[in-house]
Amino acid sequence: MIDSGTKTAAAVVVGGGVMGASTAFHLAKMGMTDVVLLEKEANLGAMSTGQCAGGIRHQFSSATNIKLSIESIKMLEAFPEETGQDIGLRFTGYLFLMTDPADIPSQRDAVALQHELGVDTEWLAPEDLAGLIPQVNIEGVIAGSFNEHDGICDPNSVVQGYAKGARAAGVTILSDVEVTGFETTGDKVAVVHTSVGDISTEVVVLATGAWTPDLGRMLGVDIPIEPVRRQIVVTTPTPGLQSGFPFVLFLKEALYFHPEGPGVLSGKSNPNERRGYLLDVDPEWEMVHLAEAMERLPLLEEVGVLSHWAGLYEITPDAHPIFGEVPQVKGVHVMAGFSGHGFMHGPICGLLMAEEILKGAPETVDVGEFAYERFLRGDLNPELNVV
Numbered sequence: 180m181i182d183s184g185t186k187t188a189a190a191v192v193v194g195g196g197v198m199g200a201s202t203a204f205h206l207a208k209m210g211m212t213d214v215v216l217l218e219k220e221a222n223l224g225a226m227s228t229g230q231c232a233g234g235i236r237h238q239f240s241s242a243t244n245i246k247l248s249i250e251s252i253k254m255l256e257a258f259p260e261e262t263g264q265d266i267g268l269r270f271t272g273y274l275f276l277m278t279d280p281a282d283i284p285s286q287r288d289a290v291a292l293q294h295e296l297g298v299d300t301e302w303l304a305p306e307d308l309a310g311l312i313p314q315v316n317i318e319g320v321i322a323g324s325f326n327e328h329d330g331i332c333d334p335n336s337v338v339q340g341y342a343k344g345a346r347a348a349g350v351t352i353l354s355d356v357e358v359t360g361f362e363t364t365g366d367k368v369a370v371v372h373t374s375v376g377d378i379s380t381e382v383v384v385l386a387t388g389a390w391t392p393d394l395g396r397m398l399g400v401d402i403p404i405e406p407v408r409r410q411i412v413v414t415t416p417t418p419g420l421q422s423g424f425p426f427v428l429f430l431k432e433a434l435y436f437h438p439e440g441p442g443v444l445s446g447k448s449n450p451n452e453r454r455g456y457l458l459d460v461d462p463e464w465e466m467v468h469l470a471e472a473m474e475r476l477p478l479l480e481e482v483g484v485l486s487h488w489a490g491l492y493e494i495t496p497d498a499h500p501i502f503g504e505v506p507q508v509k510g511v512h513v514m515a516g517f518s519g520h521g522f523m524h525g526p527i528c529g530l531l532m533a534e535e536i537l538k539g540a541p542e543t544v545d546v547g548e549f550a551y552e553r554f555l556r557g558d559l560n561p562e563l564n565v566v
């Protein structure tokens with residue numbers, strides 16, 4: 180049972196991935212400590228956040244996403260000092276490789292927009308690539324873009340750092356507790372039902388990733404997010420991988436790899452993947468994925484699979500998140516639907532959510548275009564750099 184001290188809360192954050200943990204941390208940092216964070220799994224960060232590839236990049240096609248990356252990456256750099264937690268942040272660089280002429284105009288526009296916003300991404304011709312990544316087979320690559328201030332970072336450490344900081348400030352964090360329903364008074368949220376009791380509150384944050392449509396249904400709100408399985412393979416130690424090997428992404432092929440400890444982590448998105456809460460590895464797709472990964476990085480022919488898993492992308496119709504209070508129920512704030520690139524935006528989005536709750540609106544970055552209302556207006560402007 181939820182003990183008597185936590186039967187009411189100034190805010191209830193549902194979901195203990197990067198979004199929920201960052202929100203709880205930033206609420207507490209800004210002075211709101213009467214906060215309860217609820218996670219249905221036994222461990223925080225156990226779902227998409229802990230299952231992700233850990234890539235961080237400035238290379239997006241939408242100005243708001245680029246601005247979120249600028250702020251978030253600064254926050255990740257300051258993270259160890261702010262929280263005392265090392266997060267394995269490494270600026271390995273992140274290389275987009277293009278093989279389809281149809282992608283060139285939009286990728287050139289994206290790089291131009293990044294420059295306008297102060298992000299130094301380089302546009303590369305194939306002859307520039309051979310020296311940068313001699314171990315990668317770049318046959319058919321017609322251009323690339325590279326940002327040396329992109330890289331990788333450990334998602335679990337980020338969640339743990341935020342959770343530790345939030346707890347120390349007085350936030351109650353409960354795992355193995357599932358939110359099962361809500362009560363409203365008039366048009367306002369009033370009570371959160373959980374598997375261990377009820378909590379009265381006027382502020383609820385749905386940081387529930389791919390499961391947010393279920394929570395929306397409990398409130399009578401249609402949340403357009405679809406769960407889509409994505410798989411990862413980590414190899415045994417890969418001798419000979421060049422030092423400073425970057426995060427490499429073949430854009431059209433949705434194939435990526437980066438160093439992971441002594442081995443390599445690789446993913447490839449299945450364009451025909453069914454929608455649904457599928458968390459088992461599809462062995463047929465893994466064969467397709469590995470064959471292509473070996474073709475592009477021949478060193479992988481010499482190594483084995485150390486581990487593999489599947490996780491869920493949380494896809495919206497325009498691949499942008501839903502951020503902000505929903506118009507249907509006052510006090511319910513959604514931050515979900517990051518469409519496969521949310522880990523890197525967790526730090527800034529938690530801060531923005533705390534600003535929304537405590538100051539009335541996000542201040543550090545204007546995320547107005549991510550409001551739920553865009554679906555009511557039919558005003559969608561897709562992010563293109565989705566893997």
Ligand SMILES: Cc1cc2nc3c(=O)[nH]c(=O)nc-3n(C[C@H](O)[C@H](O)[C@H](O)COP(=O)(O)OP(=O)(O)OC[C@H]3O[C@@H](n4cnc5c(N)ncnc54)[C@H](O)[C@@H]3O)c2cc1C
Nearest residue numbers: 194196197198219227228231232234358388490521522523
């Ligand atoms: C294979 C893969 C690779 C990825 N690679 C990258 C990458 O390189 N870079 C990047 O930035 N992003 C990447 N992503 C995307 C990133 O993982 C997500 O966008 C991000 O983690 C979303 O965070 P979240 O907190 O919203 O969701 P989650 O981490 O899924 O957290 C939501 C939490 O809510 C909990 N929950 C749901 N319903 C309830 C309930 N009723 N009661 C209580 N708790 C509930 C869930 O158990 C879950 O822990 C990848 C994702 C996958 C699957």
